[in-house]
Amino acid sequence: MSGTAAQGPRLRPSLDGIPTYRPGKPAGADAFKLSSNENPYEPLPGVLEAAVVAAGSFNRYPDMAVGELTAELARRFDVPAEHIATGPGSVGVAQSLVSSTAGPGDEVIFAWRSFEAYPIITQVAGATPVPVPLTAGEEHDLDAMLAAITPRTRLIFVCNPNNPTGVAIRRDELVRFLDAVPGDILVVVDEAYREFLRDEQVPDGVELYRDRPNVCVLRTFSKAYGLAGLRIGFAIAHEPVATALRKTAVPFGVSQLAQDAAVASLRAEDALMVRVEALVVERARLREALLAQGWTVVDSQANFVWLRLGERTTEFAEACTAAGVIVRPFPGEGVRVSIGEVAGNDIFLATAEAFRKTL
Numbered sequence: 151m152s153g154t155a156a157q158g159p160r161l162r163p164s165l166d167g168i169p170t171y172r173p174g175k176p177a178g179a180d181a182f183k184l185s186s187n188e189n190p191y192e193p194l195p196g197v198l199e200a201a202v203v204a205a206g207s208f209n210r211y212p213d214m215a216v217g218e219l220t221a222e223l224a225r226r227f228d229v230p231a232e233h234i235a236t237g238p239g240s241v242g243v244a245q246s247l248v249s250s251t252a253g254p255g256d257e258v259i260f261a262w263r264s265f266e267a268y269p270i271i272t273q274v275a276g277a278t279p280v281p282v283p284l285t286a287g288e289e290h291d292l293d294a295m296l297a298a299i300t301p302r303t304r305l306i307f308v309c310n311p312n313n314p315t316g317v318a319i320r321r322d323e324l325v326r327f328l329d330a331v332p333g334d335i336l337v338v339v340d341e342a343y344r345e346f347l348r349d350e351q352v353p354d355g356v357e358l359y360r361d362r363p364n365v366c367v368l369r370t371f372s373k374a375y376g377l378a379g380l381r382i383g384f385a386i387a388h389e390p391v392a393t394a395l396r397k398t399a400v401p402f403g404v405s406q407l408a409q410d411a412a413v414a415s416l417r418a419e420d421a422l423m424v425r426v427e428a429l430v431v432e433r434a435r436l437r438e439a440l441l442a443q444g445w446t447v448v449d450s451q452a453n454f455v456w457l458r459l460g461e462r463t464t465e466f467a468e469a470c471t472a473a474g475v476i477v478r479p480f481p482g483e484g485v486r487v488s489i490g491e492v493a494g495n496d497i498f499l500a501t502a503e504a505f506r507k508t509l
């Protein structure tokens with residue numbers, strides 16, 4: 151036996167730069183969890199029932215082709231079924247997108263701050279993250295993102311609206327950007343919060359993808375549909391991108407519970423719309439109240455609001471925890487607060503009001 155055995159298996163050095171996931175402090179039983187952009191509502195009508203039926207056969211593997219859901223999505227978006235690829239959450243699909251396009255030496259561009267998963271899945275693939283700072287107005291700096299393109303660029307994430315700021319990119323700007331990106335670079339338009347959009351000048355990624363072979367749209371059932379715990383999301387992309395996604399996906403990665411719950415959710419659209427609208431109304435109420443308190447609040451098109459608190463971020467988050475609401479701090483930058491139950495939102499507003507007086 152060689153003397154090196156005691157050192158253990160050699161792991162890829164590229165993993166060293168990846169932060170280890172630290173689970174958030176568990177919210178006490180009576181605290182409101184406004185830290186993960188989850189849907190505060192109970193399952194939509196028919197969804198729990200569908201999941202319970204599916205649970206009766208979880209000794210079996212799920213439908214690997216995800217046939218019923220794929221057919222339903224294809225009809226709904228008027229796209230070929232071959233253009234749809236599902237996965238364990240849209241993060242799972244995003245990971246497949248990166249591993250389908252980028253490896254060591256390749257670059258993945260995204261705005262920053264944006265969705266935390268982007269740099270992680272890029273590094274897991276061994277590729278190099280290229281974060282491009284948001285503008286002072288918390289917008290994607292699309293010109294700077296274009297300028298960051300090199301011969302090694304393989305994929306660009308565009309998070310629309312952006313997590314954690316909620317700011318959305320409008321049609322003219324996004325079209326101009328897409329027209330300027332070389333056709334051999336995949337642009338992934340992540341629309342995790344699409345259902346919460348109310349700005350009509352923000353384009354539907356599905357319309358943008360139709361005549362652009364290098365554009366892929368990411369959607370999820372985790373946020374508006376309330377299936378975060380079941381792990382299911384999907385991409386709409388042209389061949390050969392969609393085929394590559396099916397090749398790189400974890401086999402049987404989407405459970406039958408998730409598949410059947412997603413189908414039932416799509417069929418409960420009316421109830422979904424009522425809930426989403428209530429959250430949008432609540433979002434407007436929070437923004438108005440925060441503006442009245444004197445905060446600068448960008449126009450969020452998602453199910454959260456963003457407060458840029460800089461050095462006071464951690465302190466603010468601690469004040470929220472003490473008051474009974476768990477928010478999401480990004481130390482040194484700001485706090486993202488998900489729109490939740492009215493009672494939780496009210497506690498957050500009261501905490502923000504008191505804190506504002508100390509600034």
Ligand SMILES: *Cc1c(COP(=O)(O)O)cnc(C)c1O
Pocket residue numbers: 187238239240241242265309313340342369370371372373378381382383
């Ligand atoms: C929450 C979120 C997702 C969805 O993640 P799932 O894996 O589908 O739960 C994807 N993109 C962004 C920007 C998000 O905020």
